[in-house]
Each structure stands twice: as C-alpha cells, then as structure tokens.
Amino acid sequence: AQKVTQAQTEISVVEKEDVTLDCVYETRDTTYYLFWYKQPPSGELVFLIRRNSFDEQNEISGRYSWNFQKSTSSFNFTITASQVVDSAVYFCALSGAGGFKTIFGAGTRLFVKA
Amino acid sequence: GAGVSQSPSNKVTEKGKDVELRCDPISGHTALYWYRQSLGQGLEFLIYFQGNSAPDKSGLPSDRFSAERTGGSVSTLTIQRTQQEDSAVYLCASSPPLGLAGGNTGELFFGEGSRLTVL
Numbered sequence: 001a002q003k004v005t006q007a008q009t010e011i012s013v014v015e016k017e018d019v020t021l022d023c024v025y026e027t028r029d030t031t032y033y034l035f036w037y038k039q040p041p042s043g044e045l046v047f048l049i050r051r052n053s054f055d056e057q058n059e060i061s062g063r064y065s066w067n068f069q070k071s072t073s074s075f076n077f078t079i080t081a082s083q084v085v086d087s088a089v090y091f092c093a094l095s096g097a098g099g100f101k102t103i104f105g106a107g108t109r110l111f112v113k114a
Numbered sequence: 115g116a117g118v119s120q121s122p123s124n125k126v127t128e129k130g131k132d133v134e135l136r137c138d139p140i141s142g143h144t145a146l147y148w149y150r151q152s153l154g155q156g157l158e159f160l161i162y163f164q165g166n167s168a169p170d171k172s173g174l175p176s177d178r179f180s181a182e183r184t185g186g187s188v189s190t191l192t193i194q195r196t197q198q199e200d201s202a203v204y205l206c207a208s209s210p211p212l213g214l215a216g217g218n219t220g221e222l223f224f225g226e227g228s229r230l231t232v233l
Contacts, residue, residue, distance in 0.1 A: 033220040045157075045205070045224040091157065095220045101170050102147065102220060106156035 002027045004094050006105035013082055014113050021077045021108045023092030029053075031097040034068065034075045039107070040088040048090075051075060082112045116140065118225035120206050126231045127196055135191045135228045139208030146189050147222060148181055149205045157205065163189065165211075196232045203227040 003026040013019045025034065036048040049059065051068050059066050063080045079086055089109045095102035119138040127133050139146050148160040159173035163183045174180070178196075183189040193200055207222035 035220065035222075037222075043203075044226050045207075045222070047221050047223070050219070050221055093222075100164065101159065101162050101172075102222060103159055104149075104157040 002029075002094055002096070002101075002103050004092050004103055004105035006092055006108050008108045009106070010109045010111065012111040012113065015084060016081050018078060018080050019082050019110065019112075021079075021090050021092075021110070023075045023077065023105060025073050025075065025092070025094045027094060027096070029096045033095045033097075033102075035093040035095070035102070036066065036075075036077050037091045037093060037104075038088045039091065045091070048077075079110075082110075084112050084114050086110060087112045118206055118208055118223055120204075120225035120228050122228055123226065124229045124231075126233065128233050129198060130195055132192065132194045133196055133230060135193075135204050135206075135230070137189045137191070137206030137208075137225060139187065139189070139206070140210075140223055141187075142210065143208035143223070144186070144211040145209040146183055147207045147209070148189070148191050149207065150202045151205055151227070152202045160191070160204075193230075196230075198232050201230055201232045203229050 005024045008022055032053045034051045038046045038048055049066055056068050065078045067076045089107045091107045092105040093102050121136045125133055144165045146163040149157040150160055151157050161181045162170040178194045181191045205224055205227045207224045209222050210219050212219050
C-alpha cells in the first residue's frame, strides 16, 4: 500500500526565516513519482515539483529546494528566506510509475508572519 | 478556457437529494482524477480515469458515489441520497499523457473545486 505522511500539521515562522516541510512516504513500487503542491488561501492547488524515484539529485528553484533521500523514504521541501506570500498549505504526494492513482499527505499549513 | 473547469462552484442541497458535479479537463489530458477535501483536511482520493482503461474506483467511500467519463473528456461525479458527511469540496484534476508508452506524467492540474453543502 502507498502512504504519505506529513507529520507537521502547522508551522509558523517569521518572514526571512528558512523553513523545512517534511514528507515521508511508503511504497512497494520500485519506480514512482513524488510531488509537492501548494494550496494558497485562494484554494486552487498548484503543482510545484515532480521527482522520479530513480533520480535522487536534489533540486533548487529560486528560494525552493527539495531533498530526496531514498534511504529514509523522505522528500523534504525547504523554503529559504520565507515570505508572507509563501503562506499556504503544502501537500506532498506519491504516485506509481506512469502517474497512476496519486495519493496525498494530510498537508502542512505554513504561516509566514511579517 | 485553458484550465480544468468544474461546475457548479457551489451547491447547497438537502439531505437525501442526488447531486451531480461536472469536470471539464484540459484538452488533450488523458487522465482525470476526483478528490474530496473536507474543511481543513487533506485530499482524499476518490476515482481515477486513464484513457479508455477501466477506472480505479478504489477510493469511492460508498455505493452512493459513482463517476463516469464520457468520450474520454468530461466527467460527472454523482452522489446519490446525499448525507451531511458528504459536505466537502470536490476537486477534479487532469494530467497530460506520458507519450506513447501510456499513462500520464502525474503532474495534476486542478480545478477550483465544487463546494457541496448538505443540509
């Protein structure tokens, strides 16, 4: 069975702080995809990143970076120098090869205070 | 429009009534998903369509829930004899194909959702 765990329910930081959102997954598939999505207060979910299971190279995109470690089944997301606009719920997700049946974690609500 | 379109955006109904929620995916996207999001909660997988294959219905919570996808495009989620616990935002997402090998990229494009309130 597949499972995604986001143990942090809510995180509150002050603007310009760095923050890491944790994601731990379980799957029996040898090939799978991991994702992060952002759901701002307006409600519409937005795709942030997709990572293939065979590519453990970390990725950086502006203030965002992702750390994928197969050994610990984790796919953590770090926001550097957080901004108020980063306030949202962030979801980690997992799907099997070919993108079938994507399941989501419970989400982490991030509050960034000015 | 270019995005996933869902209707109605809001639906208030009385307990016991049937409701239909519609999703119009992005043109060319072969995969279509329905999720349910209760207030302040995560996304609960309901059903997944991939091309002409039989849908994965493993997430449907009861036999009151059903969904179909006509012509590989528009999908309708039907909830019969609605209950108060069905109140939630129902999200539809579509995903582009993964080339000739089949399947999809897994990148989901979400609609704005249909908020269902059962009184």
